[in-house]
Amino acid sequence: xxxxxxxxxxxxxxxxxxxxxxxxxxxxxxxxxxxxxxxxxxxxxxxxxxxxxxxxxxxxxxxxxxxxxxxxxxxxxxxxxxxxxxxxxxxxxxxxxxxxxxxxxxxxxxxxxxxxxxxxxxxxxxxxxxxxxxxxxxxxxxxxxxxxxxxxxxxxxxxxxxxxxxxxxxxxxxxxxxxxxxxxxxxxxxxxxxxxxxxxxxxxxxxxxxxxxxxxxxxxxxxxxxxxxxxxxxxxxxxxxxxxxxxxxxxxxxxxxxxxxxxxxxxxxxxxxxxxxxxxxxxxxxxxxxxxxxxxxxxxxxxxxxxxxxxxxxxxxxxxxxxxxxxxxxxxxxxxxxxxxxxxxxxxxxxxxxxxxxxxxxxxxxxxxxxxxxxxxxxxxxxxxxxxxxxxxxxxxxxxxxxxxxxxxxxxxxxxxxxxxxxxxxxxxxxxxxxxxxxxxxxxxxxxxxxxxxxxxxxxxxxxxxxxxxxxxxxxx
Amino acid sequence: xxxxxxxxxxxxxxxxxxxxxxxxxxxxxxxxxxxxxxxxxxxxxxxxxxxxxxxxxxxxxxxxxxxxxxxxxxxxxxxxxxxxxxxxxxxxxxxxxxxxxxxxxxxxxxxxxxxxxxxxxxxxxxxxxxxxxxxxxxxxxxxxxxxxxxxxxxxxxxxxxxxxxxxxxxxxxxxxxxxxxxxxxxxxxxxxxxxxxxxxxxxxxxxxxxxxxxxxxxxxxxxxxxxxxxxxxxxxxxxxxxxxxxxxxxxxxxxx
Ligand SMILES: Nc1ncnc2c1ncn2[C@@H]1O[C@H](COP(=O)(O)OP(=O)(O)O)[C@@H](O)[C@H]1O
Ligand SMILES: [Mg+2]
Numbered sequence: 001x002x003x004x005x006x007x008x009x010x011x012x013x014x015x016x017x018x019x020x021x022x023x024x025x026x027x028x029x030x031x032x033x034x035x036x037x038x039x040x041x042x043x044x045x046x047x048x049x050x051x052x053x054x055x056x057x058x059x060x061x062x063x064x065x066x067x068x069x070x071x072x073x074x075x076x077x078x079x080x081x082x083x084x085x086x087x088x089x090x091x092x093x094x095x096x097x098x099x100x101x102x103x104x105x106x107x108x109x110x111x112x113x114x115x116x117x118x119x120x121x122x123x124x125x126x127x128x129x130x131x132x133x134x135x136x137x138x139x140x141x142x143x144x145x146x147x148x149x150x151x152x153x154x155x156x157x158x159x160x161x162x163x164x165x166x167x168x169x170x171x172x173x174x175x176x177x178x179x180x181x182x183x184x185x186x187x188x189x190x191x192x193x194x195x196x197x198x199x200x201x202x203x204x205x206x207x208x209x210x211x212x213x214x215x216x217x218x219x220x221x222x223x224x225x226x227x228x229x230x231x232x233x234x235x236x237x238x239x240x241x242x243x244x245x246x247x248x249x250x251x252x253x254x255x256x257x258x259x260x261x262x263x264x265x266x267x268x269x270x271x272x273x274x275x276x277x278x279x280x281x282x283x284x285x286x287x288x289x290x291x292x293x294x295x296x297x298x299x300x301x302x303x304x305x306x307x308x309x310x311x312x313x314x315x316x317x318x319x320x321x322x323x324x325x326x327x328x329x330x331x332x333x334x335x336x337x338x339x340x341x342x343x344x345x346x347x348x349x350x351x352x353x354x355x356x357x358x359x360x361x362x363x364x365x366x367x368x369x370x371x372x373x374x375x376x377x378x379x380x381x382x383x384x385x386x387x388x389x390x391x392x393x394x395x396x397x398x399x400x401x402x403x404x405x406x407x408x409x410x411x412x413x414x415x416x417x418x419x420x421x422x423x424x425x426x427x428x429x430x431x432x433x434x435x436x437x438x439x440x441x442x443x444x445x446x447x448x449x450x451x452x453x454x455x456x457x458x459x460x461x462x463x464x465x466x467x468x469x470x471x472x473x474x475x476x477x
Numbered sequence: 478x479x480x481x482x483x484x485x486x487x488x489x490x491x492x493x494x495x496x497x498x499x500x501x502x503x504x505x506x507x508x509x510x511x512x513x514x515x516x517x518x519x520x521x522x523x524x525x526x527x528x529x530x531x532x533x534x535x536x537x538x539x540x541x542x543x544x545x546x547x548x549x550x551x552x553x554x555x556x557x558x559x560x561x562x563x564x565x566x567x568x569x570x571x572x573x574x575x576x577x578x579x580x581x582x583x584x585x586x587x588x589x590x591x592x593x594x595x596x597x598x599x600x601x602x603x604x605x606x607x608x609x610x611x612x613x614x615x616x617x618x619x620x621x622x623x624x625x626x627x628x629x630x631x632x633x634x635x636x637x638x639x640x641x642x643x644x645x646x647x648x649x650x651x652x653x654x655x656x657x658x659x660x661x662x663x664x665x666x667x668x669x670x671x672x673x674x675x676x677x678x679x680x681x682x683x684x685x686x687x688x689x690x691x692x693x694x695x696x697x698x699x700x701x702x703x704x705x706x707x708x709x710x711x712x713x714x715x716x717x718x719x720x721x722x723x724x725x726x727x728x729x730x731x732x733x
Contacts, residue, residue, distance in 0.1 A: 053478025
C-alpha cells in the first residue's frame, strides 16, 4: 500500500497546480444556471469550487480529466451499445435549475407498475422516480448515526467524509483504483459527487448492516458516486447499497467507483442490488484490497439498465486473505449485463471463491467476464470459480470469457461453467403437482437464484423474488 | 358410456412419443376404494401410459378418453389434471435446485387450494406426514431431489401424495430403489393414504410391493397393450413363472 501511496504523491507533485488560474474563476451558480453539458476543465474547477474542496482533491480531478481524455473507449464488451452514449450531451454535474427533477408523468409506466406491485410507499416512489431529491428516512439514519458515533464509526456521504475526515480520505482515496485504471474510473475521479464514506476503527464490529438507503439523496444515487470503505485492523462491517425497486433517471450514463480496504484481520461484506431503468449505461469500477487474514465479500445483484459493465475485484495482498464474489445478473429485453469478477492472489495461502449466476430472457444477453490471477509467490492459494447461466426463451444469450493467469505452481484452481435452460421435464414435474407453467418457471428461476438470494437480508430477498416474478410475467419458455 | 360408478376411467388410449406408438389401446376402469396394479416387463409402455394420463406434453394421446370423477381430463393440461385430483409418483423424479421441499410443497398445496396455505398449519401437516414416512426433518429444507438417493426420492414422491391427497394416485415403480425397510415404510404410507374415496394404480415391474399394498386387480401390460387382467393371484404367478408365461398364453391365444 505504501508503495502506491508514494507513487500517488509523486504523481501529484508532477502536476502543475495552476488549473484554477488557467481556467479562470466563474460564478459556479451562474455556470449551472446556464446549464453546460459536456466535460471541461472549467466544469471540473466549478465542481471543486462549489464543494469548497481542498486543493489536492481539485488537482486530482483535473489530472483525472486529462487521463480520461487521453484514454480510448474500451474496445471490448459491447462496443456497439457503448457507442450509443453521446458524451457531449451529458450533464456531468448538477443540471441547471429547473431541470433537476423529473416530472412524475415522465416516469415510464413499467417503473410505476413495478413500484405498485412491490408496494413501495409514495414518497419513496417519487424519490426513486427522480421526482424528489430527498428520501424521508433521514430520521432512521440520524438515530443510527448517533449509535455509530459512540463507537467511533464513521458513516457519511463522501462529500461530508472529505470535509470532516480529510486525513483519512487523502490517505486512501484512489489507492485501490487509481485514476489511470480505466477510462471510466478516470471519468468518475474527475467529476465524482456523492457516494458513501465509511471508516471502522480497529477491533470494532458493526452489528447492524450499514445501509446507504437510509441516507440516500439524489446525489449519491447519482451518476458519478464515489465510495470509500476502510475497515481497520480486526474490525467487521456489512455495507448495503441500492434497492431492488427500479430507479429511474434521465441521466443515461452512470459510472461509480467503489474502493474497499480491509486491513489485517478485518471483514467487509459489500452488498449491492441495482435495478436501473432501461435507459441507463452503468459502468462501474469496484475493487477491494484484503490485507493479512482479512476477508472481503462482494454480493452483487444487477438488474435493469441498458448495459452494465461491472467486474468486482478482490486483491488478496496479505497472507491468508480470503475473498468471495457472489453475483447475479438478470438481462431482459434489449439489455446486456456484462458482468463478472476478478480475483488477484498476491500472497501465500490466500483463497477466493466466485459464484456467478445469470439469467437471460427474451433477447437479453448476460456475459461473464472473469479474471483469476495468481502471482508467483502466492503459494498454496485456492481459487474456485463457478458460473451458471440460465436461458429463458430461444433468443436469450449468454457468454463466458474467463481469463486465468496462474504464475504459481502450488495452487488449486477449480473452474466450472454451465449453461442451462428451464428444462421441459422440470416444468412438467412441477405442473404435474398443480403449479401453472408460469408459476413452475418462476419457482425454477427463484431456485436458480437461491444461492444468491439466501445471502441477502430477508426484506431484500423477498423483494428480489417479487421483482423476478414481475420480470418473468408473460415470458414464454 | 362412462360407468357412473368408476372414479377413474380411461378407454382405448393410444400414445405416441417421438413419432412412435408406444401404447396401443389401453382401457381401465377404477372405482373409489380400489387398488389396481399394472405389471409388465421393461419397455412395455407402463411409464408412457402413466405420463400420458398425467398430461406430459411429449406423450401425445392420439386416441382415447380419460375421465376422473366425471371430468374429461383429455383437454386439460398437467396442472389442471393435478388440481382435478390426479397424481403421478414418478419413476425418475427430477431435481429442482434451490427450491426446498417445504417451499415446493407449500406452493403446490396453495395451487390446489387456490389460496395461501397457513404457515403454521402447513408446518404441522408437513411434520406429521414426514414423520409417518420416516423422513428426517432436515429434508424439509433441502432442495427438492437435489442429491437425493433413489430411495429418498421415492419417499418424497409419496410425501407429496400424502400432502396433496389426490383422488387418484398413479405410482410408477415406487418400489424400485427401496430396500426392504424402506419398502415397508413407504407401503405403510400408501396404505395410510388409501381410503374408500380414493383409488390407487400401482405400476410396477416386480410384485414385491404388492405384498404390502394389496391390489384388488392386476393387469399385465406387454408391447403397449393390456394382455391379461385378473385378481392378485396373477401377480404371484408372474413372480414364479416370469413374463414368459403370459407371453406364451398370449401367443397361444393369437394362434401363433
Ligand atoms: N421420451 C421418449 N422418447 C422416446 N422413446 C420413448 C420415450 N419414452 C418412452 N419411450 C419408448 O417407449 C417404450 C415404452 O417405454 P416405457 O413407457 O418407459 O416402458 P416401461 O415403463 O414399461 O418400462 C420404449 O420402447 C421406450 O424406449
Ligand atoms: Mg417405466
